Amino acid sequence: MSYLEIDRLSVRLRGGGPLLRQVSLTVAAGEVRGLVGESGAGKSMIGKAVLGILPRSTEITAGRIVLDGVDLLTLPPAERRRRIGATCALIPQDPLTALNPSRRIGPQITDRLVDILGWPRVRAEARARELLAEVYIPDPERVMRSYPHELSGGMRQRILIASAFAAEPKLIVADEPTTALDVTVQKQILKLIKEMQERHGTALLFVTHDLGVVSKVCQSLSVLYAGLVVEDCAVRDFFRAPGHAYSAALLAATPKYTDAVASLTPVPDTVIAAVRAEVAAADRRMSHG
Amino acid sequence: MLDGRGSVKRRAGARLWLSAGWLAVLVLAALLAPWITPKDPLAQDLFLGRLPPFWETGAEPGYYLGTDSLGRDVLSRILYGARLALIVALVAGSITCLLGAGLGLLAGFLRGWVDVLISRFIDIWMAFPPVLFSILLIAVIGPGLGSIILAIVIIDWTRFARVVRAEAMAQGAMDYVASARVAGRGRLGIMLREILPNVLPTIVVLLTLEMGIAVIVEAILSFVNLSISTDDPTWGGMIAEGRAAVYQAWWVLVFPLITLFLTVLSFSQLGEGLKDRFDPVLR
């Protein structure tokens, strides 16, 4: 049984158009699902919906988000927050703004364990040191006393990873966790996330627009266009033969999988037209059903 | 790079210590006025009128900064004047800050209807000419310490509210707030533990600036005789009296003016200096 099941989830701008169109996907326990699509396709929206941090300007209009057998959307807000806090975590995109600049690293990791999970402080601190060591941070003791601005971007992202895994969550949403880093650091961080995910057996919803990353980290994949899932498949199948013209075009547009930069093909207009027609059809379905 | 930072830091330190030093002297003067003033600030002696400061010919020993036209000791009056100036700065500054920053924080972080309510209120408030409003207020409830403070709060709370609201809003959009929400921290907890520490440097700067402004406002109101209607010396009152006889006795005007200037400057510099101290990125 899947740990997370999103079932025909629709989100729209309050008083505006749809942002997510009947999105369905599942993440099994310990599975890594990639979420790809162009900028603005709604990848982050899905992650935010699961974690209960959708912006105020948006609202969920239909669907279910079933976490560990319980539909989150039917729970009272306090209970929903408690459940998400106890079982989920976020690895955000930008390590610059993801740590509070005016607080030391240590408390930022341990507060969560102490205040929310009720751990004794000593145990939380020991756990934080252990985790920092696990993400290859030399001298965890010193790092815990540092402020975020004293550390490099890669270091901060390691800390965020450690922090995300701290409470042994069952599901982590990683929203483009390597985009803000430079290329050499990206590779290390990616490897680290993969390693941590495997060791802890955590399910991962991995938002990215880099198919190369998907091929390295993910087992399953959802391709999004304008808030619509156009393909949901196993990663292995996807790279062998994408099931949708849009996915194929996306794949062709990714440098890794073409011979030369010159042969890079933008997504053809005919494909865009076809996928737009699908979006329109989905909207008609939604307004009828 | 290191050198550049080092020298900036040193200058910030000097600024902080100089301004804090001057304000500390004032606080001591205000607290100890009855014991350290060389003369009774209210004692008049027409035979000792318009004595020049100590370095000029014709000065009397004991009247270091000279006397005014009624023969009152300028230095003693300045020291006593610090009392009212500091009380107004402290009380008016704190109330303005608490009210304005509190509402701004709530509006900027909670958003939604709270923000709409507070923001509209600020807009409407600012549509009134607040200076007129407070002069009216003083005319109605009469001059006095309370009405000066009230007038300052009325005029200035919106500045705190608007600046703090904008900052809280910017901080609220940061990823660390999202992480805290995912972890299950409540709104109040996020506001106090995550947002407030980041807005604090700005609040401190605004507060010290406000204290300086309060000192000026009090001086202006004394100057136009709308302040406290007792004989207690005030800097503004001294400046007003000194103005009348500036060609015969410049010191009656100049010394309180310098004191006022240094005090207001110190408040603003203290704010900037503290901000550098507070801000972990600049530290």
Ligand SMILES: Nc1ncnc2c1ncn2[C@@H]1O[C@H](COP(=O)(O)OP(=O)(O)OP(=O)(O)O)[C@@H](O)[C@H]1O
């Ligand atoms: N706070 C917000 N208020 C209103 N609309 C928003 C907000 N954030 C995002 N959107 C809109 O929702 C849609 C999906 O945004 P989302 O952030 O999920 O895109 P994304 O797929 O994550 O893109 P990117 O790769 O650029 O991060 C976009 O059209 C965007 O304009």
Ligand SMILES: [Mg+2]
């Ligand atoms: Mg995004």
